[in-house]
Amino acid sequence: MTVTEPPPGTVWMADHPLILAVPAFVPALIIAGVVGFIVVRDRRAERAENEEAAAQDDLAAANDREEGRGRPEKSDEGDV
Template sequence: MGPPPGTVWMADHPLILAVPAFVPALIIAGVVGYIVVRDRRAERAENEAAAAQDDLAAANDREDGRNRPDQGDT
């Protein structure tokens, strides 16, 4: 059970022509993915820093005896 004698396997030309199109597409997808991950990490760090700064400001206000209206203290 094999190919008949004298059979020559040829390359599938559409596949050969399509391969060069995949490499740039994968590179672009990788770069876009990297930028998305980097931006999300930066945003997360920025939000954590802002929350820490708000917590510090609220703690300072409590030490000074002031109530901040945005904290729900009445």
């Protein structure tokens, strides 16, 4: 099969399904961008919150050691 060039004076116009599909992509991309932004923001906030809680736990444990109050160690046997 050979591809021939269009006859002279041929004007290519947009395909109608493409014209109808383009307006649907813009809002979908905006919504996907907003959802992605919210996910990233929430994950960063959760990571910062976890790091802050771990730092507070470390500080509390260090204060307890300095004051001679040891926190009860968790045993593998459970509460006995």
